[in-house]
Amino acid sequence: MKPVSIVEGRCVPLDRSDVDTYQIIPSDWLKRVERTGFGRGLFSEWRDDPDFVLNHQEYVGATILLAGPRFGTGSSREHAVWALMDYGFEAIIAPSFGDIFSNNSSKQGLVIVALDASDVDELNALVKRNPSLLVVVDVEHLRVEVPEAGWQRSFDLDPMTRQRLLNGWDDIGITMRREDAITRYEALSVAPTLDGIFDDAGHAR
Amino acid sequence: MGRTLFEKIWDEHVVVAPEGEPTLLYVDLHLVHEVTSPQAFDGLRLNGRGVRRPDRTLATADHNVPTDPISVPIKDPISRRQLEVLEENCEQFGITLFPRGHENQGIVHVIGPELGVTQPGMTIVCGDSHTSTHGAFGSLAFGIGTSEVEHVLATQTLPQQRAKSMSVSVEGTTPPGVSAKDIALAIVGRLGTGGGTGHVIEYRGEAIRNLSMEGRMTVCNMSIEAGARAGLVAVDDTTIDYLRGRPGVPDGEAFEEAASRWRAFTSDPDAVFDAEVTLNAADLTPFVTWGTNPAQVVALDGAVPHLDSIGDADQREATERALTYMGLEPGTPVRDISVDVVFIGSCTNSRIEDLRAAAEVARGHQVSSHVRALVVPGSHRVKKQAEEEGLDQVFLQAGFEWREPGCSMCLGMNPDTLNPGQRCASTSNRNFEGRQGRGGRTHLVSPVVAAATAIKGRFAAPNELSE
Numbered sequence: 239m240k241p242v243s244i245v246e247g248r249c250v251p252l253d254r255s256d257v258d259t260y261q262i263i264p265s266d267w268l269k270r271v272e273r274t275g276f277g278r279g280l281f282s283e284w285r286d287d288p289d290f291v292l293n294h295q296e297y298v299g300a301t302i303l304l305a306g307p308r309f310g311t312g313s314s315r316e317h318a319v320w321a322l323m324d325y326g327f328e329a330i331i332a333p334s335f336g337d338i339f340s341n342n343s344s345k346q347g348l349v350i351v352a353l354d355a356s357d358v359d360e361l362n363a364l365v366k367r368n369p370s371l372l373v374v375v376d377v378e379h380l381r382v383e384v385p386e387a388g389w390q391r392s393f394d395l396d397p398m399t400r401q402r403l404l405n406g407w408d409d410i411g412i413t414m415r416r417e418d419a420i421t422r423y424e425a426l427s428v429a430p431t432l433d434g435i436f437d438d439a440g441h442a443r
Numbered sequence: 444m445g446r447t448l449f450e451k452i453w454d455e456h457v458v459v460a461p462e463g464e465p466t467l468l469y470v471d472l473h474l475v476h477e478v479t480s481p482q483a484f485d486g487l488r489l490n491g492r493g494v495r496r497p498d499r500t501l502a503t504a505d506h507n508v509p510t511d512p513i514s515v516p517i518k519d520p521i522s523r524r525q526l527e528v529l530e531e532n533c534e535q536f537g538i539t540l541f542p543r544g545h546e547n548q549g550i551v552h553v554i555g556p557e558l559g560v561t562q563p564g565m566t567i568v569c570g571d572s573h574t575s576t577h578g579a580f581g582s583l584a585f586g587i588g589t590s591e592v593e594h595v596l597a598t599q600t601l602p603q604q605r606a607k608s609m610s611v612s613v614e615g616t617t618p619p620g621v622s623a624k625d626i627a628l629a630i631v632g633r634l635g636t637g638g639g640t641g642h643v644i645e646y647r648g649e650a651i652r653n654l655s656m657e658g659r660m661t662v663c664n665m666s667i668e669a670g671a672r673a674g675l676v677a678v679d680d681t682t683i684d685y686l687r688g689r690p691g692v693p694d695g696e697a698f699e700e701a702a703s704r705w706r707a708f709t710s711d712p713d714a715v716f717d718a719e720v721t722l723n724a725a726d727l728t729p730f731v732t733w734g735t736n737p738a739q740v741v742a743l744d745g746a747v748p749h750l751d752s753i754g755d756a757d758q759r760e761a762t763e764r765a766l767t768y769m770g771l772e773p774g775t776p777v778r779d780i781s782v783d784v785v786f787i788g789s790c791t792n793s794r795i796e797d798l799r800a801a802a803e804v805a806r807g808h809q810v811s812s813h814v815r816a817l818v819v820p821g822s823h824r825v826k827k828q829a830e831e832e833g834l835d836q837v838f839l840q841a842g843f844e845w846r847e848p849g850c851s852m853c854l855g856m857n858p859d860t861l862n863p864g865q866r867c868a869s870t871s872n873r874n875f876e877g878r879q880g881r882g883g884r885t886h887l888v889s890p891v892v893a894a895a896t897a898i899k900g901r902f903a904a905p906n907e908l909s910e
Contacts, residue, residue, distance in 0.1 A: 341587075
């Protein structure tokens with residue numbers, strides 16, 4: 239993945255809680271076997287509504303999404319992350335996130351910023367008052383800033399996720415350096431394999 | 444200090460635990476389906492990597508498959524292509540696959556247990572959030588995304604931060620008419636959609652111990668609806684009796700040896716959990732969801748909530764939004780809500796016991812004239828067994844459709860979908876906006892409530908049906 243140290247851009251206030259991964263990208267889009275082109279499906283059940291915030295002219299081109307608590311709950315579909323990134327989002331700010339969604343985001347370089355609900359409300363009010371405000375998410379220093387408003391908050395990220403984002407590390411490459419340890423583990427494992435259960439046609443023997 | 448069941452399984456699967464980095468955890472079984480795997484296989488090819496352990500990887504087609512008879516070709520070219528790609532990938536990397544129509548094909552979380560490849564003490568992953576289902580066997584099972592699918596294919600391991608542990612204890616015995624699904628809905632309602640985030644839940648207490656394996660799978664299945672990636676139930680005689688004789692387990696002496704090893708997969712009496720929640724089984728009743736997330740539950744005897752009963756402004760707004768989407772008036776008694784469609788199926792409730800319970804309710808009755816009712820067995824094995832028991836005939840005579848196995852109307856990725864505005868009583872796991880089809884309105888219920896509702900044409904309990 240591409241390294242990311244700073245995300246700088248305008249911010250869209252989504253103003254909704256419990257946005258599950260189905261709302262982010264409906265199941266119909268999951269039939270595709272490609273990894274690109276999911277941006278068109280982002281929030282597609284809401285985007286038909288001209289009043290939906292993503293359709294507001296002042297938010298076109300924004301790179302940061304601001305949402306309510308429990309963003310990205312539900313299905314494990316990484317397509318949700320692909321859709322957000324393909325649309326142009328580089329960071330999501332919310333009070334809390336679904337576990338699998340945060341994990342998936344960290345593998346793709348989408349920055350997940352959890353702030354206290356009251357801080358999210360403050361930021362929400364700031365960008366609603368002035369949609370052209372520049373918001374900065376600083377992965378190096380774990381800070382969210384609105385320089386023009388003199389507003390600044392810090393956030394947590396586990397050290398490994400931060401390192402991976404900053405360096406653009408590929409998880410599989412890191413794990414493969416531990417191949418010897420995996421092989422040693424396998425030699426001692428008693429967990430059964432599928433060997434001998436099914437014949438070549440997949441029928442149980 | 445004693446260890447929890449979760450800690451025991453975790454400790455056995457640590458490959459390395461480097462200071463300041465996530466633990467590298469070994470994966471004993473990787474289940475694969477057509478939706479979350481194609482981009483992972485592409486990633487392997489792009490980087491010149493192989494599948495490390497095809498003998499620990501098992502694939503099936505489930506999300507996309509139509510539930511029409513196998514002789515009907517798949518009309519949607521994108522769905523058809525995704526199923527073909529799964530076949531090509533399994534062929535190329537030497538992975539056992541159960542394609543559409545195969546005798547072992549079915550929903551991934553139904554076939555693992557019924558084939559006996561899901562076993563106590565294992566680590567199991569799948570690119571599907573309902574992988575938590577397999578935790579019913581005392582195995583640590585959780586859903587992963589496509590990048591992680593690729594990681595497991597390449598290395599048979601996953602870097603993981605250790606989750607916290609939560610005990611959810613359901614004490615006492617459940618009243619008659621209360622099923623495993625009602626226990627699951629009660630727990631999600633209690634914890635909320637985020638209450639289990641960052642935790643692995645162990646379900647305990649007399650009401651859980653009294654459940655069959657099918658019932659325990661239903662409860663563990665919905666762990667993710669409370670935000671927990673995994674749910675667990677300790678191993679006991681029920682677990683071992685279920686596994687005996689299944690294709691994936693050894694016979695005779697070897698089975699008894701395995702069983703005595705499996706029995707260790709329980710929490711020690713002095714184990715300490717990071718969080719504990721207790722529910723009283725006697726308080727449980729049949730539940731129905733009224734809103735657009737699975738924590739929005741109400742008793743079948745109850746009514747759609749009033750807005751003025753909600754103090755928090757954000758909550759009130761979310762409730763209002765949900766009620767508008769669902770087309771419901773606050774205060775409406777649940778029993779006054781009529782439905783257009785009834786769906787009995789999904790990885791939550793499509794096993795033989797679920798079908799037996801629903802058939803018992805449907806026997807001798809007729810589906811309401813304005814309702815379309817579908818029964819979709821979770822797998823070909825479930826379907827075959829149900830047909831041997833004559834359940835298909837019970838359903839067909841009552842006016843239900845009896846369909847081929849698959850995920851079906853749980854998630855709107857195949858031809859079984861709701862039309863905009865249609866209201867469905869569904870035994871599945873998610874009532875999200877549009878989940879069963881754009882504009883569709885989903886109410887989650889147990890199999891017996893679903894069957895009674897199909898007959899009455901409105902939400903109903905089995906005891907409301909006249910003889």
